[in-house]
Amino acid sequence: MEKRAKKYQLLIQDVHKSYGTKTVLEDIDLAVRQGELCTVVGPSGCGKSTLLRLILGQEEPSSGHLFINGKPVGLPDTDRGIVYQRYSLFPHLTVLDNVVLGQTLRLSPWTARRRRKTFVAEAMHYLERMRLAEHAHKLPSALSGGMQQRVAIAQALLGKPQILLMDEPFGALDPATREEMQLFLLELWENSGMTIFFVTHDLEEALFLGSRIFVLSQFYIDARGNGKEIKRGAKVVADHHLQRQAGATTVKRNQEFQDLLESVRRDGFNPEHLQHIEEFNLRHPDSFRTITEGEGSAERNHMPKLFVEE
Amino acid sequence: MGKKQAFRGLHASPSPVLKWILAALPFVVGLIVYLVASDMRHTANPHDKLLPGIGRMIMSFKDLVLTPDKRTGDILLLTDTLASLKRLAAGVVLAAFGGLLLGVNMGLLPGIRALKLPFITFLSMVPPLAILPILFISFGVGETAKIVLIFLGVFPVITRDIYLAATRVPREQVVKALTLGASGAGVIYRVVLPQILPRLIDTVRLSLGPAWLFLIAAEAIASTNGLGYRIFLVRRYMAMDVILPYVLWITFMGFSMDWLLRRLTARRYPWYQREEA
Numbered sequence: 001m002e003k004r005a006k007k008y009q010l011l012i013q014d015v016h017k018s019y020g021t022k023t024v025l026e027d028i029d030l031a032v033r034q035g036e037l038c039t040v041v042g043p044s045g046c047g048k049s050t051l052l053r054l055i056l057g058q059e060e061p062s063s064g065h066l067f068i069n070g071k072p073v074g075l076p077d078t079d080r081g082i083v084y085q086r087y088s089l090f091p092h093l094t095v096l097d098n099v100v101l102g103q104t105l106r107l108s109p110w111t112a113r114r115r116r117k118t119f120v121a122e123a124m125h126y127l128e129r130m131r132l133a134e135h136a137h138k139l140p141s142a143l144s145g146g147m148q149q150r151v152a153i154a155q156a157l158l159g160k161p162q163i164l165l166m167d168e169p170f171g172a173l174d175p176a177t178r179e180e181m182q183l184f185l186l187e188l189w190e191n192s193g194m195t196i197f198f199v200t201h202d203l204e205e206a207l208f209l210g211s212r213i214f215v216l217s218q219f220y221i222d223a224r225g226n227g228k229e230i231k232r233g234a235k236v237v238a239d240h241h242l243q244r245q246a247g248a249t250t251v252k253r254n255q256e257f258q259d260l261l262e263s264v265r266r267d268g269f270n271p272e273h274l275q276h277i278e279e280f281n282l283r284h285p286d287s288f289r290t291i292t293e294g295e296g297s298a299e300r301n302h303m304p305k306l307f308v309e310e
Numbered sequence: 311m312g313k314k315q316a317f318r319g320l321h322a323s324p325s326p327v328l329k330w331i332l333a334a335l336p337f338v339v340g341l342i343v344y345l346v347a348s349d350m351r352h353t354a355n356p357h358d359k360l361l362p363g364i365g366r367m368i369m370s371f372k373d374l375v376l377t378p379d380k381r382t383g384d385i386l387l388l389t390d391t392l393a394s395l396k397r398l399a400a401g402v403v404l405a406a407f408g409g410l411l412l413g414v415n416m417g418l419l420p421g422i423r424a425l426k427l428p429f430i431t432f433l434s435m436v437p438p439l440a441i442l443p444i445l446f447i448s449f450g451v452g453e454t455a456k457i458v459l460i461f462l463g464v465f466p467v468i469t470r471d472i473y474l475a476a477t478r479v480p481r482e483q484v485v486k487a488l489t490l491g492a493s494g495a496g497v498i499y500r501v502v503l504p505q506i507l508p509r510l511i512d513t514v515r516l517s518l519g520p521a522w523l524f525l526i527a528a529e530a531i532a533s534t535n536g537l538g539y540r541i542f543l544v545r546r547y548m549a550m551d552v553i554l555p556y557v558l559w560i561t562f563m564g565f566s567m568d569w570l571l572r573r574l575t576a577r578r579y580p581w582y583q584r585e586e587a
Contacts, residue, residue: 058485076488087482092505092581105500106491139581159490 006070009034009195010055010163014290015064017050018233024050026233028064030214031286037189037196039206042216043269046234048199051216052167055197056080068162078106081161085168088152089140095151096136099123102158126154130184146177150184157192166198170205182209203261203269208252210242212284215268220275237275238267239284362551370551386540387559394525394536395563397453401460402521406514408461409468414503416469417476418484419494427473434466439527446532456528463524464517468510475509476502508575508582515571522564 010032017025024047032038042048053059054066057076066073068080082088089098100123104112112119127133130150140148149169156164170178182205189196200206206213215238222232240260251257266273267281282289315322317332324332348361362370374387382389412430416423442459449455479502487501529538537560544552575582 056485056489058481076485078489078491080489082482082486082489084482084486087480088486090483090501090505092579101500102490105487105496109500141581156489161489 008032008067008286009036009069010197011065011067012051012055013065013067015051015054015061015066016233017047017054017059018062021231023231023233025054025061025216026235027290028216028234028236029289030236030239031288032195032197032212033286034195035193037186037198037209037211038214039198039200039210039212040214040216041200041203041206041264041268042234043219043271044201046216046218048201048216049167052165052197052199055163056082056165078159079162081156081159081164083149083152083156083164083166083169085171088169089148089155091140094137094139095127095132095143096120096123098140098151099126099155099158102155123154123158126158127151130154144177145173146181149173149181153185153188157188157194161194163195163197166196168200169198171200171202178205185209203264204252207242207257207261207264213240213242213264214238215264217268219268219271219273220280236280236282238264238281239287240264240281241284359548359550362554366551367555370549371555374552374555387556389535390537390540391559391563394529394538397456397528397536398460398521398525400453400457401525402464402514402517404457405461405465405468405517405521406510409465409472409513410503410506410510413469413472414476414498414506416473417479418498418502423473430466430469430473433462434470436462438463438524442528442531451532456525456533459528460521460524464521467520468513468517471513472506472510475506479505508579511571511575511579515568518564518567522560526560 008031010030012028012030015025015028016023028051040048040051050059054061055068055073057073057080071079076082090101093101100116100119103119103122104116107115124133124136127136130153132147132150132154135143135147135151140151143151152169170181173181185196186209188194198206198209200209214236216234217237218232218234220232220235220237263281267275316324316328344361345364348358348363351358351361352363371387375385378384379386412422412426416426416430438459441462442455445455445458445462449458483501484497487497492501525536526538526541529536530542533539537556541553541556
C-alpha cells in the first residue's frame with residue numbers, strides 16, 4: 001500500500017463513510033496521478049462533496065485510508081487548496097487583500113507586515129493575469145459571481161497547493177459565465193500542470209473539463225441482492241480517461257461527446273439501471289479495486305484490473 | 311395598479327420630507343402634552359414643582375452648567391458627567407474586550423466552549439442588581455464596585471452574542487484559512503475576529519441601555535457624584551426642574567453614542583451592512 005501510495009499524487013483505498021446508520025460512501029478506491037484534472041460526478045446526495053471533504057481533511061473516513069504523495073491525509077493544510085461554490089472569499093477584505101492573505105496567513109503577522117510590499121506586487125501580478133487588476137480594491141460582494149470565483153481560484157493558487165480541490169465552483173453561475181469559467185480553468189490547468197479534483201453535479205461540465213472522470217453512484221447491485229431496501233453507499237461506478245480536445249466549447253455538441261454523456265448518465269444517474277458491481281466500467285489504466293470478503297463472487301476475473309490487497 | 315400611498319399600507323413610500331415630519335411628530339405631541347399639563351398645573355398652583363415649565367428648566371440647567379457649586383466650586387453637570395462617563399466607559403470597554411475574546415474563542419474552540427458556555431449562560435441569568443449589595447460589600451463603595459456592576463451586567467450578553475456570531479462564520483472559511491496555512495490562532499484572530507468587530511459594535515450599542523441602567527442604579531445607592539447620584543439627591547426636594555434636564559442630558563448622550571457607533575460601523579466596515587442586507 002505504501003509503495004503504491006508514493007506512485008500517485010492521491011490514493012484512496014477502501015474508504016467508507018457513514019453518518020450514524022446512513023452509509024454515504026462505500027469502499028471507494030481510486031488513484032490519481034500528478035497533473036490530472038479529475039472530475040467527479042454523481043446524482044445529488046451521492047456523497048461527492050463528502051468525498052471531497054475527506055480528501056480535504058475536513059472530515060475523517062469511517063474506515064480506509066487516503067494518501068497525498070504517500071503521506072496519510074491529515075487535517076486541512078497547505079497541501080490542498082480549496083474553492084467552494086460559496087464562502088470561498090473573506091467578505092471583509094478587498095480582492096487584493098484576499099489574495100495577499102493567501103500568502104501571508106502562513107507567516108507571523110509581523111513578517112507578513114514587513115514583506116507586504118512583495119506580496120502585494122505578486123498578488124497584483126496574479127490579478128492582472130486573471131484580468132482582475134481593475135477590481136483589486138473592491139470588496140468581493142461588489143463583484144459578479146464569476147469574478148468572485150476567479151478571485152477564489154487566484155487566492156487558492158497563490159497558496160501553491162499540491163492538489164486543488166473544487167466543490168461545484170461554477171454551480172451558482174449562469175450558463176454563459178459558467179462556460180467562460182470552464183475555459184478559464186482549462187487554460188490555467190494547462191499552463192500550471194496542477195492536479196485538480198473537481199466535483200460537480202453537471203455531467204456535461206465534468207466530461208468537458210476532465211482529463212479523467214469518476215462517476216460516483218449509489219445505483220448498483222451486488223452480492224447483497226437487488227432489493228431497494230438495501231441501503232447502499234455510493235461507489236465509483238465508472239472511471240474513464242477523457243480525450244482532451246482543444247478547449248473549444250463546441251466539443252459539447254459533437255456525437256462522441258453526446259454518446260459518452262448518455263453512457264455515463266445511464267451508469268450513474270439512472271436509478272432503474274442497476275449494474276452489478278462487477279460490470280462497472282473501470283477502464284482507466286490507474287483504476288483499481290480492492291475486494292473485501294463476500295463482496296465479490298466467482299466471476300471476479302471479468303473485472304478489469306482487479307487488485308487484491310495482500 | 312393604483313398610485314402608491316405616501317403613508318398607508320405595505321407599499322407606502324413616504325417622501326424624505328414626510329419622513330422627517332413623521333419622525334418629529336411623536337416628539338412634538340409629547341412636548342405639547344407636557345406643556346399643556348404643566349400649564350394646567352401652574353394655573354391651579356403657581357408654585358407647582360412637579361411639572362416645571364420650559365423656562366424654569368432652562369434656568370436651572372443654566373445654573374448647573376454655568377454657576378460653580380457653592381460648596382465645592384465645581385460645575386456640577388460637568389463633574390457629574392465626567393464621573394459617570396468614566397465608570398460607564400470602563401465597564402463597557404472591559405466587557406466588550408473580554409466578551410470579544412471569550413466569545414470568539416468559545417465559538418471556535420470546542421474545548422473552551424465546553425468549559426465556559428454553561429457558566430456564561432448561568433452568569434447571564436444572575437440579575438446584576440441583586441448582587442449589587444455583594445459588590446458593595448466586597449469591593450467597597452468606591453469606583454470598583456460600580457464598574458464591576460456594569461461589567462457583570464453587560465459582559466455575559468456581549469460574550470453570548472459574539473459567540474453566536476463566531477459560530478455563524480461559515481465552516482468553509484475556517485477550512486479555507488487552514489488550507490492557506492493559518493494556524494489555529496491565525497484562524498481565530500486573523501480571519502474570524504476581524505469579521506466579528508462590527509458585530510461587537512452592534513452588541514455594544516444594544517448593551518449601552520442596560521449599562522446606563524446599572525450605572526445610575528449604582529450611583530443612586532452609594533456615590534458622592536455622578537448623574538445618577540444627582541438625580542436621586544435632588545429627588546428629596548422634588549426638584550423636577552433639575553431631574554428632567556438631567557434625564558434629557560443622559561438620553562442625549564446615549565443617543566449620541568449610539569449614533570456615533572453606527573456611523574463608525576458604516577465608515578469602517580462598509581462590507582458589514584451589505585452582508586446584512
